[in-house]
Amino acid sequence: MWEGDSFTLIPLMQNIRAMSHYLEDKVVLRAINKSLNRMVKSGKAVQVTAGRGRTFRWNKWGWLDEYRRKHLVTLAKQRKLGDKVNGWEYTKGQVTNMYGVEVCDHEWRPVEGITAFFLYMNVPRLNNYWEYHGYDKTETTTVQLPHLFLDKEEAQNVADEMNQHSYPRAGLSIRLDGTTLMPSITVKGINYQMTVDGTAEIESYVEPLEMFKQMQFGSPSIYEQVTMLLRDYPSKFAGSMKTEE
Numbered sequence: 001m002w003e004g005d006s007f008t009l010i011p012l013m014q015n016i017r018a019m020s021h022y023l024e025d026k027v028v029l030r031a032i033n034k035s036l037n038r039m040v041k042s043g044k045a046v047q048v049t050a051g052r053g054r055t056f057r058w059n060k061w062g063w064l065d066e067y068r069r070k071h072l073v074t075l076a077k078q079r080k081l082g083d084k085v086n087g088w089e090y091t092k093g094q095v096t097n098m099y100g101v102e103v104c105d106h107e108w109r110p111v112e113g114i115t116a117f118f119l120y121m122n123v124p125r126l127n128n129y130w131e132y133h134g135y136d137k138t139e140t141t142t143v144q145l146p147h148l149f150l151d152k153e154e155a156q157n158v159a160d161e162m163n164q165h166s167y168p169r170a171g172l173s174i175r176l177d178g179t180t181l182m183p184s185i186t187v188k189g190i191n192y193q194m195t196v197d198g199t200a201e202i203e204s205y206v207e208p209l210e211m212f213k214q215m216q217f218g219s220p221s222i223y224e225q226v227t228m229l230l231r232d233y234p235s236k237f238a239g240s241m242k243t244e245e
Helices: 016-022 025-041 062-076 152-164 208-217 220-227
Strands: 045-047 056-058 088-098 101-110 114-126 138-149 174-176 179-181 184-192
Touching: 025 045, 025 056, 114 152, 114 174, 114 208, 138 152, 152 184, 208 220
Parallel strands: none
Antiparallel strands: 045 056, 088 101, 114 138, 114 184, 174 179
8 A cells, every 4th residue: 555655565354444445436436336236137136226326225135044044943943952762862963153143953862872892903013123223122003803893891702702812823923032922802992973953753763773783784775774864974884784694
């Protein structure tokens, strides 16, 4: 911006209104007219009067109507927060505020969290760089096994049984400083999120854990059918599908 004989660089967006005062009125009016014409052509505004001093009416209130509709739906819900049906609990879901008005995108969540348990094989091996300073003599490679359990005790029993039959075996044992390095099987639990749209007829839904079983142990087509009933759902674990023997 030039002021007198000096030039000053100022941010445009923070000073755009103040800078309009430095422009001639005809330049400002020309820019306003062009903007109004664009809004009329796009349907966002409607010209009400013509000629000098013409007036316009804003016509694009869809966004406000949508917020108003959501707010009315929020107030008119028959459900009450905390209602529990078939293992699902009614919650506010995502909450947004528009000019001080709270709009809730209600959803159903599992009363009890969904947790699945997996087996991990931890295989030790000698580190190629163990002779150098700062490197450990061994390193561990961890591999997730293609087995899914819904009961922690069952998963731990399988892990304990596998640990008893892992090593040593002739020709496969690894020894370091007189100690046999053995792989181990550990159990890890992962929590999954599942939600249902607040407008759904939750009485027709089965319990969350049963839906999780259908997704994980059913065919890919069954997985797709179940996910269509959910807002948030877990991915299908590879290797979890059960087939008839």
